[in-house]
Amino acid sequence: MINFQYARANDVADAVRMIATDPTAKFIAGGTNLIDLMKEDVERPSGLIDISRLPLKGVEETSDGGVRIGALVPNSDLAWHPLIEQRYPLLRNAILAGASQQLRNMASTGGNLLQRTRCAYFYDIATPCNKREPGSGCSAIGGINRIHAILGTSESCIATHPSDMCVALAALDAKVHVTGPAGERVLAFTDFHRLPDSSPQTDTNLHPNELITAVELPAKGFPANYSYLKIRDRLSYAFALVSIAAAMELEGGTIGEARLALGGVAHKPWRDSAAESALRGQPANQTTFEQAADILLRDARGYEHNTFKIDLARRGIVRTLTQAAQATPQSQSDKKIR
């Protein structure tokens, strides 16, 4: 861990100004990811700009019936916020599937979006890793890759994005509000994270000098038919091998609007419009769900240790869609899979 400067930002403008003057500095919110990476010498920022006291902690209704979540709202507060509980239970469940109570208390909304991959080589500076050190090679290809991606991989990197919360945000069509030297802009959630292609060092389309200020949810929250299912190596406190966020509107037995997003399978929360189209207008049954799963996984490709994820994802998708259709969402406290 290197020595670093520490400074606290007082407001958004202040934070943006500070990062502009020192591009090698980093924002720190809850610190639950950044500090770990600094201890391992993976991140070596010259300075930390503490944004944890910025007034970005509100969860408020927007004029068009959605909800705007401040970038510094802790994950736990968000999960237990009445607006989220009632209107976006998918998001709440995804958050509660992640990490531990202690970590969720510290973790911020913005930080969760920007948490980095759990690829072991990324964490071990004694091994090559294109994401950490562009051009050094990808150790996971041909190495230990049990937790790695099966979709959207590249020759350069097969890492996954580890977040649970982001899978729900992707499914819910959230938007990300950011502020930089050039002012504010808004990114669609599905455009926020990137695929690795030839530059895996860049996780997102956020510019290094931009601050996330809020995440906005549209009005549609699917409070009746939704489920978040996380499949992992122990029953709690482990990153997803595969996770599935499913939400739909049902008219009779027929699916109206439908959403399906996967975690643990790609460099970003994975959504596939073709798979969702295959659900829309169809009867909510096993055959429909299997078709959607097959479409979503049509280009899936396994590596030495993670091929099992393809079949696991297929079964998981069907199961989660069934849970959503039956309005029996997966409980995050009772670990029995419904």
Add this chain to the structure above:
Amino acid sequence: MVCHDGNWAPGLGISRREVLTGTVALGAIGSGRPSYADETQRPATALRQDNQVSKSMTLYIGTPTSRVDGRAKVTGEAKYAGEFNTSGLAYSSVVESTIPKGRIVRIDTSDALRVEGVLDVLTHENRPRMAGTDQAWKDDVAPEEGSPFRPLYDDKIMFSGQPIALVLAEEWEIARYAASLVRVEYEKQAFVTDLYQQRDQAFVVKKPDKPHGDAGRAFAAAAVRHEAEYFIPTEHHNPMELFASTAVWDGDDKLTVYDKTQGVQNVQRYLCSVFNKKSDDLRVISPYVGGAFGAGLRPQYEAVLAVLGALALERSVRLVLTRRQMYGLGHRPATIERLALGAKADGTLDAVTHEAIAVTSQFEDFSRNDTGWAALLYKSANAKYVHRLARLDVPTSCDMRAPGAAPGVYALESAMDELAVALKIDPVELRLRCYSDRDQNEGVPYTSKQLRECYRQGAVAFGWDKRSAEPRSMRDGSELVGWGMATGVWEALQMPAAARIVLTANGHAEVSCAASDIGTGTYTILAQVAADMLGLPIENISIKLGDSSLPQAPVEGGSWMAASASHAVATTAQEVRGELLALAKAMKGSPLADAKFEDTMLADGKVVSKQDASRAVSITDAMRHGAVDRIEKEKTNSFPDDSSHARNTHSAVFAEVKVDEQLGVIRVTRVVSATAAGRILNTKTAHSQIMGGVVWGIGMALHEETVFDHRFGRIMNANIAEYHVPVNADVQDIKVVFVDEPDTIINPLGIKGLGEIGIVGVAAAIANAVYHATGKRVRDLPITLDKLQRST
């Protein structure tokens, strides 16, 4: 006595406040005192009296006494090795090798030395002198064969994560930063960290198991055969407390070392030998240990490096390892276990072959008994056991809870389950048909063996009779239900240990012994034994442990500390009684004037005649009359040297799993462990020990695995986010049943110890349950859901 922070004494012994906690709990328990079906199991103190004298007398042994050190631990008053402070303390940080094998060609510390606040950087090139012979580096429990690892000794790299430099600084943060600036140039050499790649080069080591008959031929001729290979990966102990050492420079080349260890005297002798110091000049203290599980049996490198730093600076130095660095210490070796069982159609065994190939380092031969457990459990006319070691470029493996047995019995008990399936015999029934009343390695009976009762009581508690034998035949909605069982077995060893008792005329006693309490409850059971033996209330007893200057104790391991230290205390208490009796007799008109030693006891603060409770003299009166204000005695325990009996603890473990049929997610919903381990000194701490063992067994079955990338020879999950152990959600209903096991042969108190038996058999019971649920046999641990998807 060192007293840098002014208050270490309460942390070392037990302050009155802490003891009161025990009393409160005892009071609360009073009415709920366990009842004993069999009078012989009544928690009497055999050394003391045969017939009870005073009904009101409190007997602590056998009761669920709360930890006497519990309050100190939860309030933070208890101090650990990395928490002792002293003025002028310097901090240090280790630089580890990133390659597994080779030589350091150049080590450039100039950038590190330039950092403000850095005091020095020690490497093999500039460190203070250390011993140069293997003998000097052998600690009490080092493997017989090999050259112990010497940190910072020379330019040789023997494993990834090896310490190669120590940065000393005014602040820990500075040391850690400077450590990242040390640049190392290596000459890399070919290496191997994969057991499977090296199995053919494995060599045979001699073990105490005694093969008999011709297992190969009997197997070939057997009516029913089962043969398979099982695999246990490398596992790390991951105690909560990081390994740490605070070496306090006392001036004049004298040191007091606060170290995380399971044996202060082992570390003290080792450091004195390595640094050529007189034993008076180096003292090792370790009052509390935040878990060690075997990782702290041998002195670890943090103690050597902290002392090196202190010698170099002539100043106190602290070293706390990081979690990643803890993966550069010993581990449970990866092991391949091959079992071949041949049986008659009625289930009786004709042939047992158990072969193990375990990992050791390139420089030491560490091995434990993986094989040979069958000889303790199952009758077979023919048996063959072979233990091999394969050398890899890793640190020397070491003991981890039930070393040898945890992996070996996992394999044996999985194989027995497979045999039961092949024979179409209930798994419990098969074990009863093969039951052995003798240790067939030594050809001797047991001091006691209530394993049949373990099977019976465990089965009843679990509801085993409702099991339907066919795999995949039990369900609960979308989940397949599996019930599996296995046997556990471990040793009941006892070692030489001494205790000192200082009794003062006000009826308080201080009991001291160099033993460590690694969280198992040694403080508490010794307070119970002392209170009963001295006839004093437990709150009048204070216990001092974990200091090399105290009376001799073995390392805390092998489950031998309870029996060993308890008997040291009991033996010394007898001496105290002898002196008290002499004082009482000397009183004018003493009611005990003609009492013989064996006819007396200490109870209710008095020396009492066993025949007539009215003939008694209070301890205080006896001492006052004799003008004695303290009686101090120190004695070593002694056990009969009895080779005509085998000494073991046993258990029967029953597990229920529920497996999601589509997704393969496994939940261990119930475990019953029925344990027979002699007299249970403290049903509360004993329960915790077994429960902890079961939890670890769940981890062994489903979660634990140190993952290597063999291309780099490095561990890829050297942290406890990615190295999985069970979390609360993985631990559901665990029931611990203690089976009465009177043992009048093993030792006077009938104690066997139970630190390790709790884990043995658990992984097999769960693996067998997973098979019963799914019809899939996964023979390589841990059983993760992807393995259930495999076609075979």
